[in-house]
Amino acid sequence: MGTKIKNISMKIASRIKNFRITRSVFAYPYVLFLMMFVIMPLVILLINAFIVNEKFSFENFANFFNDGSSVDTLMFSLLIGIITTVLCILLGYPVAYILSKWSSGRLIVLLFILPMWVNFLIRTLSTRFMFEAIGIKLGVGTLIFGLVYNYIPFMILPLHTTLSNIDKSFSEAASDLGANPINTFFKITFPLSIPGILSGITMVFIPTISTFAISQFLGGTSSHLFGDSINTKFEHQLYGVGSVMSIIMLIFVLISNYFMQKTNKGEAARNLW
Amino acid sequence: MKRFLGSLCLIVFAVGLIMAINVPLVAGAAKDQLVVYNWADYIDLDVLDEFEAEYDVEITYSIFDTNEIMLGTIMNDKNTSIDLICPSDYAIERMLNNSLIDEIDTSKLTNYSNVNASIITKVDDTFEDLTDSGANKKMSSYFVPYFYGTVGVLYNKKHVDKSVAEEAGYGLLWNTPNIEALNGKILMKDSIREAYLAGLLYLKENDKLPEKYESMPLSKLINTLDDELIELVETVFKDQKRLLKEYEVDTGKNYMENEEAYVSLAWSGDALYAMEQNENLDYYVPSIGGNIWFDGWVIPKNAKNKDMALKFIDFMLRPDIAMKNAMAVGYTSAVKEEAVRVSEDAITVLEENEFDVDEFFADTIRYPDLDNANLVLMRDFPDDSALLAMWERVKATRDYTWLWILIGSLAGAALIGLAIFFIIKNKKKRQVVEPESN
Numbered sequence: 064m065g066t067k068i069k070n071i072s073m074k075i076a077s078r079i080k081n082f083r084i085t086r087s088v089f090a091y092p093y094v095l096f097l098m099m100f101v102i103m104p105l106v107i108l109l110i111n112a113f114i115v116n117e118k119f120s121f122e123n124f125a126n127f128f129n130d131g132s133s134v135d136t137l138m139f140s141l142l143i144g145i146i147t148t149v150l151c152i153l154l155g156y157p158v159a160y161i162l163s164k165w166s167s168g169r170l171i172v173l174l175f176i177l178p179m180w181v182n183f184l185i186r187t188l189s190t191r192f193m194f195e196a197i198g199i200k201l202g203v204g205t206l207i208f209g210l211v212y213n214y215i216p217f218m219i220l221p222l223h224t225t226l227s228n229i230d231k232s233f234s235e236a237a238s239d240l241g242a243n244p245i246n247t248f249f250k251i252t253f254p255l256s257i258p259g260i261l262s263g264i265t266m267v268f269i270p271t272i273s274t275f276a277i278s279q280f281l282g283g284t285s286s287h288l289f290g291d292s293i294n295t296k297f298e299h300q301l302y303g304v305g306s307v308m309s310i311i312m313l314i315f316v317l318i319s320n321y322f323m324q325k326t327n328k329g330e331a332a333r334n335l336w
Numbered sequence: 337m338k339r340f341l342g343s344l345c346l347i348v349f350a351v352g353l354i355m356a357i358n359v360p361l362v363a364g365a366a367k368d369q370l371v372v373y374n375w376a377d378y379i380d381l382d383v384l385d386e387f388e389a390e391y392d393v394e395i396t397y398s399i400f401d402t403n404e405i406m407l408g409t410i411m412n413d414k415n416t417s418i419d420l421i422c423p424s425d426y427a428i429e430r431m432l433n434n435s436l437i438d439e440i441d442t443s444k445l446t447n448y449s450n451v452n453a454s455i456i457t458k459v460d461d462t463f464e465d466l467t468d469s470g471a472n473k474k475m476s477s478y479f480v481p482y483f484y485g486t487v488g489v490l491y492n493k494k495h496v497d498k499s500v501a502e503e504a505g506y507g508l509l510w511n512t513p514n515i516e517a518l519n520g521k522i523l524m525k526d527s528i529r530e531a532y533l534a535g536l537l538y539l540k541e542n543d544k545l546p547e548k549y550e551s552m553p554l555s556k557l558i559n560t561l562d563d564e565l566i567e568l569v570e571t572v573f574k575d576q577k578r579l580l581k582e583y584e585v586d587t588g589k590n591y592m593e594n595e596e597a598y599v600s601l602a603w604s605g606d607a608l609y610a611m612e613q614n615e616n617l618d619y620y621v622p623s624i625g626g627n628i629w630f631d632g633w634v635i636p637k638n639a640k641n642k643d644m645a646l647k648f649i650d651f652m653l654r655p656d657i658a659m660k661n662a663m664a665v666g667y668t669s670a671v672k673e674e675a676v677r678v679s680e681d682a683i684t685v686l687e688e689n690e691f692d693v694d695e696f697f698a699d700t701i702r703y704p705d706l707d708n709a710n711l712v713l714m715r716d717f718p719d720d721s722a723l724l725a726m727w728e729r730v731k732a733t734r735d736y737t738w739l740w741i742l743i744g745s746l747a748g749a750a751l752i753g754l755a756i757f758f759i760i761k762n763k764k765k766r767q768v769v770e771p772e773s774n
Contacts, residue, residue: 130725132732139734146742195596200520201582203738284580287731299724300408 111306123303133292133308140289141315143203144272147210151218151267152260154211159222159259160252172223179216187213187280194281201283209281210271217270218263225259226252261323269316368393370644374422375631376401378483380664387651393644402527403427410436410636419639420648425459425630426529426716428479432468433716437634439477444646447653448480452672454706455481459630462555462713479632480649481670483605483662486628486704486711487530488621490592490602490610498618505622506538508599510572511579519579523591523600526583528727529714533558533627534601535569541624544568554625555712566726573730583731592617604701605667619701625710630670656681663689673697
C-alpha cells in the first residue's frame, strides 16, 4: 500500500519536474474554457433530458413525440431552413461568381459584409419597421426575407473565397480546347466551387433552423419556429422537454455536418473564411 | 529557468483568477447589502438612490420579465440570497406552497396602515385555503401589496365606437362586431394565463360553455383547468388566429400608440400609458368581469438582510415614494387615497406630473372598484403543462397556402425553363441540318 502511494507520488513529482513551457501550455486556458462552456452544458443537457425524478427515463422523449405540435414545428423549421438555404445559394452564387471575376471584388465583398457589423437585432427590428411602413403583412414571406438578409453574407463569403482561389488556367485550358463559356462553367468552375457551397450551406442552414429572435420580430402569427418552441419550454421551466428538443436539434446539426464533411473530403475547411 | 517561468505563469494566472472571483466581495463588504429582485420598469430608479442614501445601504437590483422566469430562478437555485422579490398574487401562492417565503411582521412597518385595506380583504378572501407546513395561513401575512391593476381591452376609438366596443366585451378581440378595419389589426397577449382567461370569458359571453360551467362563479371558472375547457379554448384561439396581427408581450403598447393595431388585450397600466400618448385610445374591463391582480413584496426564507428588507418595504409605503413610483410605472399604487391626500409631499409629486388630484383618484381605469365581485384573482395552476401544450398547438397552427404557391411557381418556372431548353435545342438541330441539305 505504502509503496503504491509512493509510486504515484513519484509519478506526480516527475510530471511536475518535467513541466515545461511548450506551445501546448498556451492552449490550457482555452481547454479549460471549452470544458466549462461547451462540454459542461452538453452534459447538463443530457442529464436534464434523460433524468426524470432522479431516475433514468425516456419520458421526456415520449412527451415530445406524443405532442403533435412539436414535431410539426420541427418540420416547419426544417422546411424554412431549406428554403432559406436554397434562396441564399441562388442569390449568393452569382454575386460571388461575378465578384471573383472583378479585380475590385474584395472591396465590394466588404459592402456585403458591412450590414453584419450592425447588431443583428437592430437590423431585424429596422427590417420590421420597414415592412410595416410599406404595409406588408408580417408572415412567412417576411420571415424568409429576414433570414436570407441575415445569413446571405455567410453564403457569399466562403463562395467568394473558393471561387477566387480556383486557378484561372483551368478554365482557360477548357476554352482553348473548345468549350463554350457555359460548358466551362458547368464542367470546370462549378464542380471546383462545391466545397464553398457546402461550407456555405452549413453556415446558413444550421443557424436558420435554430433561430428564434428573427421569427419573433418578423414572423407575425404564423411562424412559430423550433427555436421559439424551445425558448417557451425553458421559460416555463419544462427543462426536460426543452433539453430533449435541444438534443434533437443538435442531432440535426450533427447529421448535416456529417454529410457536408463526407461530400466535402475536408476541402472546405481552408476555404471557410 | 524555464520551469521557474512556467510556475510563475501558473501562479500569476491562479492569483488573477482568485482576484477576479473575490474582488466584488471584498469591495462590497464594508456596507450593508440589500438584494432586490423586481419586475422590469417597476420602480422609479431615483427612489433606490434615495433609499441607499437614507439607510447607508448598497442595493443590488435585478429584474425579471415574467413570473415564470422569476419562479425558475427561485425554485432552481435555493441558495441564492435574495432579500426582496415582487411577484404577482398567483406566483406568491406557489412560493408559499413550496415554503420559499417567510411571514412578514407587519407590526414592524410603520407605514403599513397606508395600504388600502380592501386589497388585503380581497386577497385573503380569494386565497382562503393556503397552508404553510401544514398550518392554515393568510396570504396577507406573507406579502405587502405594491401595485395592482386589471386586464382588459385597449382599443382605438377611431375605428370602434365606445358603445360598440363595450357591448362586444372580450368579443372585440374576436371581432364580433364584424368591423372590416379590425381584421389583422388585433393583438393577443403571448402570456398563457391572460390569454386563457380571455378565451374562457369570451366563451362565457357567447354562452358557448357547457352547462356545468355556466353557473360557476367567475372566481372559480377562471381558475379551472380541465381537458374540456382547454379544448374549447383551443378552438376559439385557432379561430381567432386569422384576425390577429401578432402575439405580443411588450410591443403591444407601441403598436396601439402608433395606430398600427386597433385592439389589444392589455394590462391597465400599459393602457393608461398608451392613452396618455394617444388620445384616440380607450380601455375597458368587459362588463362580464375580468381579472384584477396584485403584486407585492415578499421576503424569501433564505434572505440575508431581513431587517433592511422590512425597512425597504416600509419606505415603499411612504405616500410620496409610492406616488413617485406610480408616476414612473403607470400602475395603481397599493397606498390608499386617504394616505396620499394628507401627505403634502405626495400631492406635490402628483402636481409636478401635471395631475389634478381629484381627477387622478376618480379615474376608474386607474382605481377600479375593488369591491366589484366580477373582478377576480387568478390562482396558481401547479401543473400548467396541458395549458402550455394547447398554446403551442395554437401557435403552431399554420396556413400552408404560401407553400403551395411556392411549389406551384417553382413548377411553373421549371416548365418554362424546360420549354425554352427544348426550343433552343430544336433550333440548334435545324441549324446543323440546314448545311447538309444544301
